[in-house]
Amino acid sequence: MWVSGVAPVSAVADDALMRLSDLADTSIAVTASSARTAKIALLAERLRAASPEEVPIAVHYLSGELPQRQIGVGWATLRDLPGPAPVAELELIEVDRILAEVGTTTGTGSQARRRDLLAGLFDRATAGEQAFLRGLLTGDLRQGALDGVMADAVAKAAAVPATEVRRAAMLGGDLASAARTALRDGVPGLRAVGLVVGRPIQPMLAATADSVEAALAKTAAAALEWKLDGIRVQIHRAGDRVQVFTRSLDDITDRLPEVVELALALPVADAVLDGEALALAADGRPRPFQETASRTGSRRDVTRLREQIPLTVFLFDLLHLDGRDLIDLPSHERSALLASIAPSATVTPRLVTDDPQAAEAFARDALERGHEGVIVKALDAPYAAGRRGAAWLKVKPVHTLDLVVIAAEWGHGRRSGRLSNLHLAARDPETGGFVMLGKTFKGMTDELLAWQTERLRALQTGADDWTVRVRPELVVEIAFDGVQRSTRYPGGVTLRFARVLRYREDKRAQDADTIDAVRAIAGMSAA
Secondary structure (H helix, E strand, O other): OOOOOOHHHOOOOOOOOEEEHHHHHHHHHHHHHHHHHHHHHHHHHHHOOOOOOHHHHHHHHHHOOOOOOOOOOOOOHHOOOOOOOOOOOHHHHHHHHHHHHHHHHOOHHHHHHHHHHHHHHHHHOOOOHHHHHHHHOOOOOOOOOOHHHHHHHHHHHOOOOOOHHHHHHHHHOOOHHHHHHHHHHHHHHHOOOOOOOOOOOOEEEEOOOOOOHHHHHHHHEEEEEEEEEOEEEEEEOOOOOEEEEEOOOEHHHHHHHHHHHHOOOOOOEEEEEEEEEEEOOOOOOOHHHHHHHHHHOOOOOHHHHHHHHOEEEEEEEEEEEOEOOOOOOOOOHHHHHHHHHHOHHHEEEEEEEOOOOHHHHHHHHHHHHOOOOOOEEEOOOOOOOEEEEEEEEEEEOOOOEEEEEEEEEEOOOHOOOEEEEEEEEEEEOOOOOOEEEEEEEOOOOOHHHHHHHHHHHHEEEEEOOOEEOOOOOEEEEEEOOEEEEEEOOOOOOOEEEOOOEEOOOOOOOOHEEHHHHHHHHHHOOOO
């Protein structure tokens, strides 16, 4: 058995099943390596040794996630489990089967059954395997094997271009499946992966520009659209069947009957649309984001909630129409096709211009209507699923960042008994960890304080008399006035006058802004 590093591929028999210890050893080696190329090589070597059935599991596990995403296991569940086994014997496929059963066990006696399954699993795991499982189950396996690194590792393992892997992953909505296709079928198999109605794809994302003028300088003539403060929705219609997915690809169809009705009313046989759903007041201005979030986050009493908080849908892109994939078409062609099938009231207001003054007037109007700002979109850009590039640029009047809460301090005075002062961190794309930027207790209502106290306590990993440390899962949108250099925090920067705008439960920690993005705002090069 290897204490660290990776078992050579030659040491793995063709018909041998991959063991959990193989991945644990790879994880140790990847964590110990600071070079991106070395991480890629280690991951690629391990993937080449996996069978087609094992590849998706290995990709998920080495990316620090479960194929099932969440199975309801936290730190409390992992207390007082058996000590380590002396010999590695757990096979990867068996481990995945057990964890899947943990996640699907419900009903009377389910808690005891889940506990027994975990106890049996840990009883057969070595110390290294137990450490790997704990990190995996708690979301604390930060080894630098993020999507970009893993995609490059898949490409290296399969000897195919990384662009082919990324495209297949975007269209299939899953890097793990793309990895199996790449290793089994090569480039022809990857190119056969297309958009499938009913299977969500990664949404295209927007980068940030300081002003409308700066955005137009990058895009030349462009389309400006309202930047809406709602929930991103990807709508799939196939005949009479409609499915609605969130930004993180969760199916929320049963919560949004308005979206389903809109999709069914379109004069199409099948389509995939991109849009935003939000609650509007009687005057057309957006209601607080929390109301939209509470509406889309609840499966109960949908009819009553719809009466209380009706949602309006604004469509802004069309990715597939009646058997034809559109993602490679220029943005202006997709927009024209969308306008041909959707009522004008359901399409996000849009201005095409290269005139900075006209663009500024459009942006001011969006702000006066209560919206966040504008998105500036290059007219010739294809739909780059899963990517955040210069083709879409968001312009908002205040700086905001999506950061991760890594700890919180107990409040005092009126806030006694509540977790108040948040420790904020940006994502480090190289290590997969998080870099602390500072703290804030501003912008919180009593309701938000109560909610975040309960939520953060559920994510607790440790504590002292003053501070509760938590798993880095909660993403919070922070407004701030600027970024300044700081020797107090490890990233060398901190935020000026940071305040909480809202929690972004529709985003994962890996979707948070990076330390490089924060340094760029400060005009610094990466340390």
